[in-house]
Structure formats: C-alpha cells, structure tokens
Amino acid sequence: MLEGSKLIGAGAATIALAGAAVGIGNVFSSLIHSVARNPSLAKQLFGYAILGFALTEAIALFALSSSFSPQHISL
Numbered sequence: 001m002l003e004g005s006k007l008i009g010a011g012a013a014t015i016a017l018a019g020a021a022v023g024i025g026n027v028f029s030s031l032i033h034s035v036a037r038n039p040s041l042a043k044q045l046f047g048y049a050i051l052g053f054a055l056t057e058a059i060a061l062f063a064l065s066s067s068f069s070p071q072h073i074s075l
Contacts, residue, residue, distance in 0.1 A: 013067035020060030027052040 031049040035042045 010067045013063060016063035017060050020056055020063065023056040023059075024053055027056060 027049055031045055034045050038045075
C-alpha cells in the first residue's frame with residue numbers, strides 16, 4: 001500500500017512536465033510571431049527565446065528529479 005502511494009505521488013509530480021512542454025511551446029510560438037512582425041530583430045529575439053527555453057527546461061528537470069528522488073516515509 002505504501003509503495004503504491006509513492007508511485008502515485010511520483011506520477012503526480014511528473015504532471016509538471018506537461019506544463020513545461022506547454023511553456024516551451026509558448027516560448028517558440030511567441031518567437032515565430034515576433035519574428036513575423038519584425039524580422040530585423042530575429043537574432044535578438046532568438047537569444048531571448050533560448051533563454052526562456054533554458055529556464056523552462058530547468059523547471060522541468062527540477063520536477064523530474066523531484067519525482068525520482070527517494071522518498072522515505074516512516075509510519
């Protein structure tokens with residue numbers, strides 16, 4: 001029973017990865033829209049998009065590592 005609860009908790013923690021995927025999609029969607037509006041800023045906007053991607057991916061990796069961390073529960 002306790003082992004099953006741990007697995008359910010880890011599964012719930014990985015739901016954050018879906019949110020991170022949506023966030024990364026929003027970053028690059030905004031990049032495409034911004035470059036379409038002002039192509040002369042493409043290089044600068046790409047740098048900002050990579051920064052946004054890296055920060056969003058860091059949150060995803062944090063969520064993934066927290067879901068795989070050993071959880072010791074003593075009852």
